[in-house]
Amino acid sequence: MKIRPAELRDRRRIHEILVATARFTEDEVRSAMDLVDSAQEHPEKGEYIVHVLEDPDSGPKKLVQGYVCYGPTPHTDGVFDLYWIAVDPKQQGQGIGQLLLRFVENEVRRQRGRMLLIETSSKESYTPTLRFYERSGYDEISRIKDFYRIEDDKVVYCKKLTPS
Numbered sequence: 680m681k682i683r684p685a686e687l688r689d690r691r692r693i694h695e696i697l698v699a700t701a702r703f704t705e706d707e708v709r710s711a712m713d714l715v716d717s718a719q720e721h722p723e724k725g726e727y728i729v730h731v732l733e734d735p736d737s738g739p740k741k742l743v744q745g746y747v748c749y750g751p752t753p754h755t756d757g758v759f760d761l762y763w764i765a766v767d768p769k770q771q772g773q774g775i776g777q778l779l780l781r782f783v784e785n786e787v788r789r790q791r792g793r794m795l796l797i798e799t800s801s802k803e804s805y806t807p808t809l810r811f812y813e814r815s816g817y818d819e820i821s822r823i824k825d826f827y828r829i830e831d832d833k834v835v836y837c838k839k840l841t842p843s
């Protein structure tokens with residue numbers, strides 16, 4: 680498995696993965712793609728950083744199996760946000776999400792980050808996702824009840840990162 684910075688040619692595949700997860704509304708997919716585009720158009724700002732994971736054994740096209748988008752949280756000293764992470768549903772549950780998350784944690788450490796935050800939703804379809812974060816060592820540090828809609832809370836997960 681190889682993790683590399685996303686390029687323009689990955690745009691379609693990232694969009695395909697986001698839609699295929701069946702987890703996100705059209706609006707959410709648009710927001711996710713806006714960040715992918717911002718990362719491509721303004722890499723110098725360093726606001727959004729996008730990496731893809733490709734399987735070198737998946738034929739000449741080296742199919743991208745998942746992607747992650749993260750960046751430094753504005754106006755903080757050493758805090759980063761994980762904005763999106765998604766893995767092709769055909770490949771989920773095989774450790775690809777873990778690889779992407781560990782990669783981001785190491786990048787954050789490398790950039791002298793001390794904390795990685797993940798905002799997510801409490802709705803039922805996210806139960807496996809919340810479990811994924813918890814098993815990866817993230818703690819729920821805040822929750823706004825009924826934030827997205829009634830019975831859909833905003834949950835913030837956090838992991839404090841120590842230098843490796």
Ligand SMILES: CC(C)(COP(=O)(O)OP(=O)(O)OC[C@H]1O[C@@H](n2cnc3c(N)ncnc32)[C@H](O)[C@@H]1OP(=O)(O)O)[C@@H](O)C(=O)NCCC(=O)NCCS
Nearest residue numbers: 700763764765766771772773774775776777807808810811
């Ligand atoms: C959440 C997500 C990125 C995890 O990636 P993944 O490659 O499936 O995760 P891994 O294989 O590394 O880890 C699997 C663990 O995550 C959990 N998990 C989450 N979604 C899962 C799925 N669809 N299938 C199996 N396990 C899943 C399980 O608890 C599993 O733990 P286990 O090993 O104890 O069984 C991926 O499932 C995904 O793209 N989900 C839809 C999009 C999403 O919710 N993104 C996050 C919001 S921005």
